[in-house]
Amino acid sequence: MTLSLKELTAEADRCVACGLCLPHCPTYRKTGSEADSPRGRIQLIRAVSQDILPNNARFKEHIDLCLSCRSCESACPNSVSYGALVDTTRALYIKKESHWLSLAKPFIRYRALSYIGTWPLWLLSKAKLLGTLKRMVPAARLLPTIPKPIVWKSLYPATQTKRGAVSLFLGCASNAFDNQTLSASIDVLNALGYDVHVPKAQTCCGSIVRQAGDAVEADALIAKNSASFERTMPILTVASGCGSGLQDYLATHQVQDISTFLINCDWSTAQLAPLQQRIFVQDPCSLRNGQKAQKTVYDLLKKIPTADIQALPGNGQCCGGAGAYAITQPEMANTLLNDKLAAIKSNQVSILATSNIGCSLHITQGLAHAGLDVHVLHPIQIIAKQMGFKA
Template structure:
């Protein structure tokens, strides 16, 4: 939740400045600046909230550089709610309407508009003209590969004896750029005996707006989602960033990462083809520090016979994706991503599993720039393929 000014100061006062968070902070590791550490940022937040320091451009720079990865929360002995502190600070002091957010907002709000606009991009990619568009329009270089847009049904009934019903959260980026993971999720859930509901009125989770300091827009999107989803069934998210945002702020509903839900299903009805390959897993910060559900991904992938499941070295550090961070802070985002690329290269990774669309897009773009041929897939898509799913 977003705090009041008084609550913000009180929460900041709970930090005892012990410094145990410092080695866990990605930006502090890179800059070595106390002002770019959780402890330093909390001191700055406290000082600005009490009018000891001004809300200056320099203050904004240090807050903007924060990834909101929340690794510091996992290390904090006093359980300071750092994520809530930064969300509130951005809403109170950092709010800005950037050009990219102004342009993107209608597409984030309205899924139908996004659906309409992805069609020409997909057709350009099929005609191998997307490269020409990227040369003509520099901003188009940020576009990832586009899957054929899907008009979702409201209900996908179970193909096995029914065990229950769930709702699937589409997300704005996942729906536009990774609808194959959503299709794979429906396939697996149906095969395990679950009806899958896809509410037509659902919208963005609000995390991108909240990261930009627009709490009003974020709360409006949350309210729309709250009215769209049935409270009697769990909301499953394939993007851990969306799942963490919904779990933190949409408290009226039960929200779960899809891997967490699947690991507790009855798999006796599933036929899974063996896969004699090593799969490395990248832990998104939102899954590790927000949902605290990274173990479920490994347990899920271990259901694939003969597959060797390994954690990507350096999983404790953010990849730099972090929602819109790769757009707003490209230098730091790319520096952090380089560490992931180095880890993948040194470990001869051929398949990387990640549970967050932001991580997937950011890492895939880095691999493309580096000329590295590595499949980056959602864990559900990997197991779905071994169960017979074909994109």
């Protein structure tokens, strides 16, 4: 939630500066600077909000370096709402209209524009010209493999005895770069007896612009989603970054990560083929610290007979994806990514499951650069494949 200035100061005052958050903060572990720790940032926020310190470039630098991973919240004995503190601080003091955000906003607001924009990229990839584009335009190097765009129906009816109905949240990045996971989600839900509604008026969850300090735009997106989704049905998300943001700011609706929903479904009629492989799971910060639902991913994957499900070592540290963080803070993002790549290499990972598109894109790019052959998949894609669905 976004706080008022008075609430901001009051929430900052709740921090007792015990330091238990320090070992859990990715940026503090890398820089060793108190100003890059949750405790230090809260002290800075309090001082700026009370005009004790100026809102200058150094203050912005320390706040901008925060990943909003919220690992500190999980460690805080006083349950300080650090996420709300940082969101509010960025809205009040850090807001800036960057070039990339100006270009992204129309595509974030309107799914039709995103759909139109991904077609040329998909055609370039089919013609094997995406590599040429990446060499000519440096920013294009961040682009992943582009799947063929999909025009979604408003309703996908259950293929088995109907047990209920849900709404599916598409998201911006998932819709553009990971529509295979969205399709797999529909297949699995239909097979378990659920009608899947896909409201056409839905839009971005607002997390990207909120992280950039644009609370006005973020609130407008939340309001549009609130009007688009029925309150009688759960809203299922496949990207935990979206799910965490919607849970925080769309309190009028029931928002769940798809793994959380599926683990509570009746699987008695489902047939899953055995898989004689080890699957490592990467816990997104937004799923672990925001939605607090990382355990459901392991429970869901364990439904696959003979599969060996393991946590990727170092899951307590952010991968550096964190929304647009890889664009705005590439040096720190890549420093954190290198730790994740080292864990993947040392454990000889061949299949990595992750429930957030931001983590998936960031890690996949790092794997390609390092020449590591690893399949990075959403857990639902793995489940759907074992149920016989083809991508």
